[in-house]
Amino acid sequence: MTRIFRHLVMRDLRLALRQGTDVAMVVSFFVITVTLFPLGVGPEPNILARIAAGVVWVTALLAVMLSLERMFQTDYEDGSIDLLLLTPAPLELVVLAKVTAHWLLTGFPLIITAPVLAALMNMPPEGYPILIVTMALATPTLSLVGAVGAALTLGARRGGVLISLLILPLYIPILIFAVAAVDAAITDLSTRPHLAILGAMLAAALPLAPWASAAALRHSLR
Numbered sequence: 001m002t003r004i005f006r007h008l009v010m011r012d013l014r015l016a017l018r019q020g021t022d023v024a025m026v027v028s029f030f031v032i033t034v035t036l037f038p039l040g041v042g043p044e045p046n047i048l049a050r051i052a053a054g055v056v057w058v059t060a061l062l063a064v065m066l067s068l069e070r071m072f073q074t075d076y077e078d079g080s081i082d083l084l085l086l087t088p089a090p091l092e093l094v095v096l097a098k099v100t101a102h103w104l105l106t107g108f109p110l111i112i113t114a115p116v117l118a119a120l121m122n123m124p125p126e127g128y129p130i131l132i133v134t135m136a137l138a139t140p141t142l143s144l145v146g147a148v149g150a151a152l153t154l155g156a157r158r159g160g161v162l163i164s165l166l167i168l169p170l171y172i173p174i175l176i177f178a179v180a181a182v183d184a185a186i187t188d189l190s191t192r193p194h195l196a197i198l199g200a201m202l203a204a205a206l207p208l209a210p211w212a213s214a215a216a217l218r219h220s221l222r
Contacts (some may be wrong), residue, residue: 023106027113061171107140181194
């Protein structure tokens, strides 16, 4: 099963990198949107520092959502999803492989880019390490939960809008605790409770989201 999982991840990575649109779209949206805030709010350093964590995290959340619709849609359109169903691996493992590839293409670049944009927003240096930790804990959860929405809306018209309506309420707790952790680090408070909750969300989503996504895929492909 490990070999099948690895091959599925590498397959999705090769297909995505060959097209080269998902990574560029997500990172470009992330950078451009965060850059617009100093222009709209003004260059006042204290104001930018106060909203830095929220701006970076809200923008990262929206950037991840841009590519959720394509998680299963391409395989659905060219018929590959039917072949994946015939593999000896359980569908939950296939979903987990696609989520892993999605995170490597979207979440990981955001983790690398986030500190640079935080510096642009004049975030205090104390917040950088916790920002990276929260991104590392929460972006996989975003991909896992997003997979459920992508599976539920597979084949639907205007699937991107439906995914937003389904997934955004589930993303709110992640956003709250991630921003709270960064703010706590900046104000010299304990970040352990917030990070523990983010870790618990990831631990819960890791087994539950692939199972729910697989069930939604089976229903959508009937």
